[in-house]
Amino acid sequence: MSLVSIRDVRKSFGELEVLKGVSLEVAKGDVVAIIGRSGSGKSTLLRCINGLETYQAGSILADGIEVGGLHANLRELRRHVGMVFQQFNLFPHLTVAENVMLAQTVVNKTPKKEARDTAAEVLAKVGLSEKMDAWPSQLSGGQQQRVAIARSLAMRPKVLLCDEITSALDPELVNEVLRVVEQLAKEGMTLILVTHEMRFARDVGTNLVFMHHGKVHETGAPKEVFAAPKTPELQQFVAGTGH
Amino acid sequence: MTYKLQFAELLPYWDVLLQGLIFTIILTLVSTAAGIAVGTAGASLRTFGPKWAGAIVTTYVELIRNTPFIVQLFFIFFGLPAAGVMLSETTAAFLAMTINLGAYSTEIIRAGIQAVPKGHVDAGVSLAMTKWEVLRHIILNQAFRKIYPALSSQIIIVMLGSAVVSQISAQDLTYAANFVASRNFRNFEVYLLAALAYLLLAMLTRSLLRGLGRVIFKAK
Amino acid sequence: MLQFSFWDILSNLLIATQWTIVLSLIAFVCGGVVGLILLFMRVSGVTPLEWFTKGYIEFFQGTPLLMQLFLFFFGIALFGVEVSPWMAATLALTFWTSAFLTEIWRGCVDSIPKGQWEASSSLALTYIEQMRYVILPQASRIAVAPTVGFSVQVVKGTALASIIGFVELTKAGTMLNNATFRPFLVYSLVALIYFCLCYPLSWGAKKLEGRLNVAR
Numbered sequence: 050m051s052l053v054s055i056r057d058v059r060k061s062f063g064e065l066e067v068l069k070g071v072s073l074e075v076a077k078g079d080v081v082a083i084i085g086r087s088g089s090g091k092s093t094l095l096r097c098i099n100g101l102e103t104y105q106a107g108s109i110l111a112d113g114i115e116v117g118g119l120h121a122n123l124r125e126l127r128r129h130v131g132m133v134f135q136q137f138n139l140f141p142h143l144t145v146a147e148n149v150m151l152a153q154t155v156v157n158k159t160p161k162k163e164a165r166d167t168a169a170e171v172l173a174k175v176g177l178s179e180k181m182d183a184w185p186s187q188l189s190g191g192q193q194q195r196v197a198i199a200r201s202l203a204m205r206p207k208v209l210l211c212d213e214i215t216s217a218l219d220p221e222l223v224n225e226v227l228r229v230v231e232q233l234a235k236e237g238m239t240l241i242l243v244t245h246e247m248r249f250a251r252d253v254g255t256n257l258v259f260m261h262h263g264k265v266h267e268t269g270a271p272k273e274v275f276a277a278p279k280t281p282e283l284q285q286f287v288a289g290t291g292h
Numbered sequence: 293m294t295y296k297l298q299f300a301e302l303l304p305y306w307d308v309l310l311q312g313l314i315f316t317i318i319l320t321l322v323s324t325a326a327g328i329a330v331g332t333a334g335a336s337l338r339t340f341g342p343k344w345a346g347a348i349v350t351t352y353v354e355l356i357r358n359t360p361f362i363v364q365l366f367f368i369f370f371g372l373p374a375a376g377v378m379l380s381e382t383t384a385a386f387l388a389m390t391i392n393l394g395a396y397s398t399e400i401i402r403a404g405i406q407a408v409p410k411g412h413v414d415a416g417v418s419l420a421m422t423k424w425e426v427l428r429h430i431i432l433n434q435a436f437r438k439i440y441p442a443l444s445s446q447i448i449i450v451m452l453g454s455a456v457v458s459q460i461s462a463q464d465l466t467y468a469a470n471f472v473a474s475r476n477f478r479n480f481e482v483y484l485l486a487a488l489a490y491l492l493l494a495m496l497t498r499s500l501l502r503g504l505g506r507v508i509f510k511a512k
Numbered sequence: 513m514l515q516f517s518f519w520d521i522l523s524n525l526l527i528a529t530q531w532t533i534v535l536s537l538i539a540f541v542c543g544g545v546v547g548l549i550l551l552f553m554r555v556s557g558v559t560p561l562e563w564f565t566k567g568y569i570e571f572f573q574g575t576p577l578l579m580q581l582f583l584f585f586f587g588i589a590l591f592g593v594e595v596s597p598w599m600a601a602t603l604a605l606t607f608w609t610s611a612f613l614t615e616i617w618r619g620c621v622d623s624i625p626k627g628q629w630e631a632s633s634s635l636a637l638t639y640i641e642q643m644r645y646v647i648l649p650q651a652s653r654i655a656v657a658p659t660v661g662f663s664v665q666v667v668k669g670t671a672l673a674s675i676i677g678f679v680e681l682t683k684a685g686t687m688l689n690n691a692t693f694r695p696f697l698v699y700s701l702v703a704l705i706y707f708c709l710c711y712p713l714s715w716g717a718k719k720l721e722g723r724l725n726v727a728r
């Protein structure tokens with residue numbers, strides 16, 4: 050059974066239709082890499098999956114929870130669907146540990162001590178054990194993004210959404226973040242990533258989704274799709290990115 | 293609530309209320325013009341004038357900003373005659389409002405002047421402009437553009453504050469409302485109507501000032 | 513007729529000043545509480561709540577405080593309740609203060625980057641939790657200076673309570689003036705006392721603002 054099931058989702062901002070009937074099935078352990086031109090609707094799709102945007106038609110089921118609709122249980126949904134943003138969005142008034150502990154203590158009502166142990170564990174996983182008590186502003190971009198990943202992991206999500214999480218980073222900091230994501234993939238975490246890192250999409254992804262004009266234009270196993278793109282649009286896109 | 297609101301009983305007094313409203317509008321218009329003139333002079337003096345003049349301006353600004361308008365009004369209307377300066381209610385009201393807005397606009401305009409880059413002044417001087425020309429065409433022009441919204445809000449605040457001049461019997465809208473209330477005892481109705489008139493006036497003034505700003509600063 | 517010495521006048525004014533301070537404190541604290549509730553409504557994203565707060569703010573910022581005092585004074589009486597100047601002044605000043613504080617604080621909340629809302633949303637925090645743990649702690653740092661600055665307006669605003677008969681500093685001044693016929697002295701002293709109350713607050717607000725700008 051699919052962990053995330055997207056069926057014919059349509060989404061408009063006013064007049065502009067951004068998603069024109071998107072369908073996608075994501076099974077447990079999948080690493081789905083979404084690629085596509087700027088404006089093709091990648092971020093919008095991701096944001097729909099955890100209810101940051103509403104959509105007008107179709108359905109999204111994540112971990113069995115219906116996302117859309119008036120009475121959607123977004124709180125329950127978001128406990129199981131984590132998200133990492135391009136701009137990190139760490140809470141600047143909280144230390145690294147507090148950033149990671151916040152949702153655990155507030156949402157899950159985990160005792161402070163236990164939450165801190167979890168924080169230590171996930172921060173170790175992203176290689177930032179020694180930064181527990183640092184402030185976000187004292188960290189490099191790559192470190193901040195790794196804290197953001199740890200912050201999501203602390204909720205033990207069933208699926209993690211990543212929207213161009215290396216795009217705001219200096220080139221030399223990209224790899225440290227990608228290595229963390231790769232490690233998560235190896236451990237079996239279900240990931241849906243929007244990315245411009247084509248090599249990463251090919252090497253780490255289990256599924257590739259090429260979005261074009263608000264639709265899933267082509268999809269398949271990354272290595273095969275990259276080796277032999279079927280549609281002219283993807284051929285052009287792949288050629289344009291130099292792979 | 294068993295009480296029935298009786299707005300009809302205000303009708304016979306419509307002319308009194310209208311006169312009050314007109315007085316309030318004129319009072320606001322005149323003291324706005326005079327107050328901004330005072331503020332411009334104050335801000336220029338404080339930024340470019342001699343030290344002692346700046347100190348006087350600062351004292352004036354702080355004294356006014358840190359005391360209630362009603363006390364300023366009473367001081368001018370009741371206090372000054374004791375020192376030999378007699379003023380009519382209307383003159384005292386105009387004077388108090390001007391002095392009050394003058395202090396606030398000094399502070400607002402000064403902030404605008406300080407935001408003008410030094411290089412612009414040098415550029416003006418290098419174009420052989422005199423001190424006055426630089427002040428008028430370069431500094432104040434830019435300063436006003438910047439602080440226009442803040443100044444607009446202050447004008448509305450002063451307009452609303454003018455209700456207090458009724459307390460020295462200057463015949464503004466609030467005075468008229470008091471008068472009507474003393475005749476027909478429909479206190480709540482009169483004050484509600486007056487409040488709505490002020491509200492309308494405030495909203496109108498805001499959009500007028502916004503439109504005016506677009507016309508004046510249309511360049512850029 | 514009673515003879516009033518300078519010290520009599522001053523001590524009477526200072527006694528009345530206590531009521532100015534009490535009224536200011538009550539208006540500021542109650543106005544702050546109401547303002548905080550309104551702030552939650554104002555930025556909730558729930559259209560009817562936002563419209564209500566916008567209307568509320570428009571009314572209390574767009575009409576004279578004096579009119580609000582009159583409306584409360586005569587309005588409550590319509591319900592058959594005995595109104596004291598004290599009650600009318602407290603209510604009017606509270607609502608008036610809350611409108612301004614809500615608007616000031618909304619500006620501070622709006623200056624928090626949208627990403628903070630999104631990140632906390634994605635971590636399953638509810639709206640109230642987002643405000644409590646993420647938005648308000650950040651917004652309140654920016655809000656301190658303008659809030660202190662507005663407290664000066666509250667102190668000055670209490671002077672209008674004199675018009676509906678509440679005996680505070682300004683009313684005491686008027687009464688002493690009627691008794692002594694020394695308006696220049698009396699109103700100078702009244703102004704001076706207000707200045708001593710307000711100037712430290714203005715000064716503090718300016719310092720706080722400066723500190724914040726340096727910190728950035």
Ligand SMILES: Nc1ncnc2c1ncn2[C@@H]1O[C@H](COP(=O)(O)OP(=O)(O)OP(=O)(O)O)[C@@H](O)[C@H]1O
Pocket residue numbers: 062065067085086087088089090091092093094
């Ligand atoms: N809040 C919004 N209001 C109006 N239009 C929006 C909004 N968010 C996105 N859009 C529009 O929707 C379209 C798709 O945006 P989206 O961010 O999903 O694209 P994307 O594929 O993620 O692009 P990029 O690679 O640049 O991030 C764009 O045309 C964008 O301008």
Ligand SMILES: [Mg+2]
Pocket residue numbers: 091092093212213
């Ligand atoms: Mg995007």
